[in-house]
Amino acid sequence: MNFLDVILSRRSIRKYKKDKIPETHIKSILEAAMNAPSRKNERPWHFVIINNRKILDKIPLFHLNSRMLYEAPMAILVAGDLTVTRDIFIAIDCSASTENILLAAHSLGLGACWLGIYPDEDRMKGIKELLNLPESVLPISLISIGYPDEGKPQINRFEQNRIHYNGW
Numbered sequence: 029m030n031f032l033d034v035i036l037s038r039r040s041i042r043k044y045k046k047d048k049i050p051e052t053h054i055k056s057i058l059e060a061a062m063n064a065p066s067r068k069n070e071r072p073w074h075f076v077i078i079n080n081r082k083i084l085d086k087i088p089l090f091h092l093n094s095r096m097l098y099e100a101p102m103a104i105l106v107a108g109d110l111t112v113t114r115d116i117f118i119a120i121d122c123s124a125s126t127e128n129i130l131l132a133a134h135s136l137g138l139g140a141c142w143l144g145i146y147p148d149e150d151r152m153k154g155i156k157e158l159l160n161l162p163e164s165v166l167p168i169s170l171i172s173i174g175y176p177d178e179g180k181p182q183i184n185r186f187e188q189n190r191i192h193y194n195g196w
Contacts, residue, residue: 034135037182041139042096044174049079049102053136057173060132061106066121072112073125076105076159083158087170090154094143100172104129105145105155110164119146122168129171139176145169 029037058075066072078084079102087103088094097103106126108118126142133140145151146168155167 029135034131038130038134039139039180039183040141041174041176041178041180042141042172043176043178044096044099044101044139044172045177046099046101047175049138049173049175053133053138054102056136057104057129057132060128061104061125064121064124064128066124067113067117070113070117070121072108072110072118073122074107074109074165076107076161078103078105078159086158087155091143091145091151091170094170094172096141096172099177100174102173103143104171104173105159105167106169106171107161107165107167110166115166118166119168122146126169126171129173133171133173137175138173139178140171140173143170143172 054077061073061075062071084097084100084103087097106122106129108115108122110118112118113121130140130142145155146166152167155161155170156165161167
């Protein structure tokens with residue numbers, strides 16, 4: 029699959045098979061994540077791999093939109109280090125990294141879904157406590173990952189009326 033096909037065919041997957049994700053795939057996904065652009069090349073991100081069933085099953089208790097984690101074999105938390113840069117730039121940089129995770133997972137035949145954490149205070153507090161994150165680490169997003177147990181057709185989301193040249 030060429031890269032443009034990866035982008036255009038990626039969909040949010042919320043149903044997963046129980047199959048374990050190979051370490052080689054996890055490493056490839058994290059390499060893609062760490063090659064995202066960031067402000068001043070600060071790369072403020074850290075990643076927490078969550079593959080412990082007991083931990084995954086606790087997340088939907090404070091993040092109601094994350095019920096797919098009951099089925100997902102793993103998730104990746106993308107968090108930013110406030111000692112590296114300010115929170116607004118962390119959110120932007122970690123979002124670029126999150127998108128790379130989604131695209132890399134899809135290119136490897138995996139399904140994934142972006143679950144927002146930041147700036148929701150309850151979600152941030154819940155994940156910080158659950159994973160014992162340091163005070164200086166800001167949780168930004170959580171990505172459920174697994175082999176898809178559902179298929180979704182490609183959608184054409186191109187909208188010509190959203191394009192403007194040289195002004196509005």
